[in-house]
Structure formats: C-alpha cells, structure tokens
Amino acid sequence: MDFSKLLKSKKPEPEETPMDKRLGGGIGMVEYPKDGGILTYVRGHDRPFEGLLDKDIVNRICVTKKMIPVTIDWMYKSLDVNIKPIKEYCRVAREVHRVFTIMADQEGTGIDKTFLQMRDLICLFLEFDDAYRFRFQAAFSQLDPTKFKMTENDMYWAMPKPFDFPGKKEFAKKLKEEEKVKKEKEKENK
Structure with a gap:
C-alpha cells in the first residue's frame, strides 16, 4: 500500500488542529531568521512559536498517526x-x-x-x-545535545501539553510572575 498516495488523496474533514486552540489570536507575523527555521508570532502571546503549522499538513499527519499504533501493535504481537x-x-x-x-x-x-x-x-x-x-x-x-534543550519559548508553548518536562514547575512560576508584572504595568498606564 502506498501511504503517500493515501495521504495526498485523503482530505480529512476540517477540524481544529491542537495548536488552533492556543492560536486563538491568529498569526500576527511570521519571521524567517538568518540562521534558519521559522518563528510565528501569535497575537495575544508574548513569545514566538518555533515553526509554522500548515493545517492541511497537520490533518494529513493525523491520518498517519492513526495508522502508527495499529502497525506497532501488529509488530509487537508478531x-x-x-x-x-x-x-x-x-x-x-x-x-x-x-x-x-x-x-x-x-x-x-x-x-x-x-x-x-x-x-x-x-x-x-x-x-x-x-x-x-x-x-x-x-x-x-x-547529534548536538544542545539543540535539544528546551528554550523558554519551547517551554511556553509546551506548558498546556499534558506532560511533565524538566523545569515545568519552575517555569510555570516564572510565567505567573511575568503575568503579574505585565498586569501591574497595564494598571499604571491607565
């Protein structure tokens, strides 16, 4: 079976991607840094998201993700x-x-x-x-292990994910403090 043809032909019904819920403000700006990659600035968020999610590709990946557990289970049992x-x-x-x-x-x-x-x-x-x-x-x-270390931007976008990455609790405290300072500045400016 040619899975690439299936991915190209199968158009899943439109649905929210996991990021859509957090990208509620919409994309404000997309930046292409000199050293590579893409930074997506989302309205309502202070930190950029590394990468740019294409909803069509995310939906196609979802089809493949549904096949992976079946394949792994079959291999595991065999x-x-x-x-x-x-x-x-x-x-x-x-x-x-x-x-x-x-x-x-x-x-x-x-x-x-x-x-x-x-x-x-x-x-x-x-x-x-x-x-x-x-x-x-x-x-x-x-592999360069430093490329895998989570940056503060990575931690920011990973916070809503249901896994406990190293430093999550400390970073959550830092975010609360930053939000508190931000609100105080907003009050001062009024």
Missing part, C-alpha cells in the same frame, strides 16, 4: 519482544530504553501502550540487528 531482560541488552539499547522510560514517566497516567511497545520494538531491533544498531550509533553520535 515478535517476541521479551526475549531477554533489558539489563542484558547492549548499552545502546539500554540507553534508548532508559530515555523512553523517562519520557513515559513524564506523561504520567496519559501514556498509552503503543508508546511502550514502540520503545520495546526499537530496543529489540537495536539489540538483535547490528546493521541497524551501528547505523543508529553512527548517526545519533553526531
């Missing part, structure tokens, strides 16, 4: 993913398992079985297929 305990896996698979487990813990009770199945499948492939493992190691060792 493979014996519990061949041996994770502590006996190679260090690469153990590290991927550790990070995915942290991610699952950050989701709290909202984590679904598909996420954990995906973790176990990735670890299974990394352990038992060295062609994948060595390519994975070579590619991921090139």
Whole structure:
C-alpha cells in the first residue's frame, strides 16, 4: 500500500488542529531568521512559536498517526519482544530504553501502550540487528545535545501539553510572575 498516495488523496474533514486552540489570536507575523527555521508570532502571546503549522499538513499527519499504533501493535504481537531482560541488552539499547522510560514517566497516567511497545520494538531491533544498531550509533553520535534543550519559548508553548518536562514547575512560576508584572504595568498606564 502506498501511504503517500493515501495521504495526498485523503482530505480529512476540517477540524481544529491542537495548536488552533492556543492560536486563538491568529498569526500576527511570521519571521524567517538568518540562521534558519521559522518563528510565528501569535497575537495575544508574548513569545514566538518555533515553526509554522500548515493545517492541511497537520490533518494529513493525523491520518498517519492513526495508522502508527495499529502497525506497532501488529509488530509487537508478531515478535517476541521479551526475549531477554533489558539489563542484558547492549548499552545502546539500554540507553534508548532508559530515555523512553523517562519520557513515559513524564506523561504520567496519559501514556498509552503503543508508546511502550514502540520503545520495546526499537530496543529489540537495536539489540538483535547490528546493521541497524551501528547505523543508529553512527548517526545519533553526531547529534548536538544542545539543540535539544528546551528554550523558554519551547517551554511556553509546551506548558498546556499534558506532560511533565524538566523545569515545568519552575517555569510555570516564572510565567505567573511575568503575568503579574505585565498586569501591574497595564494598571499604571491607565
């Protein structure tokens, strides 16, 4: 089955994208920084959103996202993913398992079985297929960890998401303080 044709032909009924609820003010300005990327300034928000969401593409991705859990569940059930305990896996698979487990813990009770199945499948492939493992190691060792650190803008837009990222509580306090200062300035200007 050619999923790209399905994505192009399937036009889901219009619905709000997850960001639409927070983008209630509408897009005020879009900026293309010299070093790359896109910053979207949304009316009513003090911080830019990194990226520009195209509603049509988001809707197409939603179709694919609905197929992923079915595929993962099928793969999980067709493979014996519990061949041996994770502590006996190679260090690469153990590290991927550790990070995915942290991610699952950050989701709290909202984590679904598909996420954990995906973790176990990735670890299974990394352990038992060295062609994948060595390519994975070579590619991921090139990553710059600083590019993954959440900026204050990332934290701002991630706040409504139902997961507990590192520093969320502290950042929530900072946002409340900023809002308090902003309201005080507005009162002074009246």
